[in-house]
Amino acid sequence: QVQLQESGPRLLKPSETLSLTCSVSDGSVGRHYWSWIRQTPGKGFEWLGYIHHSGYRRYNLSLGSRVTMSVDTSQNLLSLTLNSVTAADTAVYYCARVNPSGTYVSGLTTSFDMWGLGTMVTVS
Amino acid sequence: EIVLTQSPATLSLSPGDRATLSCRASESIRSFLAWYQQKPGQAPRLLIYDASKRATGIPARFSGSGSGTDFTLTISSLEPEDFAVYYCQHRYNWPTFGQGTRLE
Numbered sequence: 001q002v003q004l005q006e007s008g009p010r011l012l013k014p015s016e017t018l019s020l021t022c023s024v025s026d027g028s029v030g031r032h033y034w035s036w037i038r039q040t041p042g043k044g045f046e047w048l049g050y051i052h053h054s055g056y057r058r059y060n061l062s063l064g065s066r067v068t069m070s071v072d073t074s075q076n077l078l079s080l081t082l083n084s085v086t087a088a089d090t091a092v093y094y095c096a097r098v099n100p101s102g103t104y105v106s107g108l109t110t111s112f113d114m115w116g117l118g119t120m121v122t123v124s
Numbered sequence: 125e126i127v128l129t130q131s132p133a134t135l136s137l138s139p140g141d142r143a144t145l146s147c148r149a150s151e152s153i154r155s156f157l158a159w160y161q162q163k164p165g166q167a168p169r170l171l172i173y174d175a176s177k178r179a180t181g182i183p184a185r186f187s188g189s190g191s192g193t194d195f196t197l198t199i200s201s202l203e204p205e206d207f208a209v210y211y212c213q214h215r216y217n218w219p220t221f222g223q224g225t226r227l228e
Contacts, residue, residue, distance in 0.1 A: 035219070045168075045211065045221035060218065094167060102173045103156065110215035111158035113179060115167035 002026045004095050004116035012123045018085050022078040022095030022116055029053065030073040033098035033108055036080045038091035039118070046091075050098065050108065051078065085123045092118040126150050128212050128222035135227050143199040145225045147212035152192045156216050159188055159197045162224075163208045171210075172197060202227075 008020035022034075033056070036048040049059040051069040059067050068081040078095050099113035127150040137143055147157065155175040160168035170179040172188035175195055185200045199206055212222040 037219075044223050045213070047219040047221075058218075099158075099170065099173055099179075102177065105156060105215060108215070109173070110156040110219075111170055111173040111179075111213065112168075112219075113170045113173075115169075118167055 002028060002097070002114055004097070004114060006093060006095055006116045006119040008093075008119060008121070010119070010121060012085050012121065014086050014123060015084055016123075018080070018082040018089060018093075018121060018123075020080045020093055020095075020119065020121070022080075024076045024078065027076050029071055029076045029078065032100060034071070034078050035096050035098060035112060036069060036078075037094045037096055037112070037115075039094065040091045048080070048082075056107075087123050090121065090123045092120050094118045126153060126214060126216055126220060128214060128220060130210075130212055130222035130225045132225060133223075135225055137202055137227065139202050139204055141202050143197075143202055143206070143227060145197040145199075145210050145227070147190075147195040147197070147222050149193045149195070149214060149216075153214045153216040155191045156214050157188075157190070157195050158213045159186075160211045160213065161206075161208045162211065168211065199227075 003025040005023045030053045033052045053071040066083045070079045095116045096112040097114040099109045099111040102109035129148045131146045157175045159172040162168045176188045187198045209224045
């Protein structure tokens with residue numbers, strides 16, 4: 001089954017840019033919708049956005065213009081960029097596949113069936 | 125924003141017991157609810173989607189029910205590996221998660 005693996009810098013200073021990638025093992029990055037999700041002990045899980053190789057993007061409004069996501073089908077990679085980080089962006093960051101099964105709501109199903117292992121990013 | 129409230133926060137049971145976990149939405153989300161299991165240091169694992177459909181490879185002892193605002197995850201007979209944290213999640217407008225129930 002598909003495996004997802006996040007990678008990127010683990011320690012950032014305030015105001016720096018967070019850049020993570022997610023490798024998709026089976027080359028299916030162009031066939032699914034994907035999301036980035038983060039988890040903190042205090043706030044729990046926070047969905048960051050959806051992305052599809054077609055150019056579809058939908059971001060969590062709480063992030064404003066700080067967030068950008070992209071897909072590279074030639075490299076089977078997803079990317080997440082978050083600008084002007086603060087301590088509040090300290091979290092475990094996951095990439096996840098939108099479940100291809102289930103009821104579609106506005107073009108997407110409602111759950112995430114495959115998750116990466118997660119990568120801890122600390123802003124300090 | 126639709127808020128999901130899970131109860132109880134902690135559930136203390138023994139192997140072989142029946143576990144009943146609750147998730148309540150602040151407004152109707154029809155059947156657009158998923159349940160996940162998370163163990164320490166691991167990613168969440170999808171158990172149930174669309175409120176009652178088991179994900180691929182999930183044992184039959186896991187079942188989900190409910191619609192509208194009240195949902196339940198039931199584990200019919202707890203196995204040792206089932207002790208973990210369980211989260212509900214909806215995507216009626218954008219995805220949000222409950223705060224979790226720790227099954228110990």
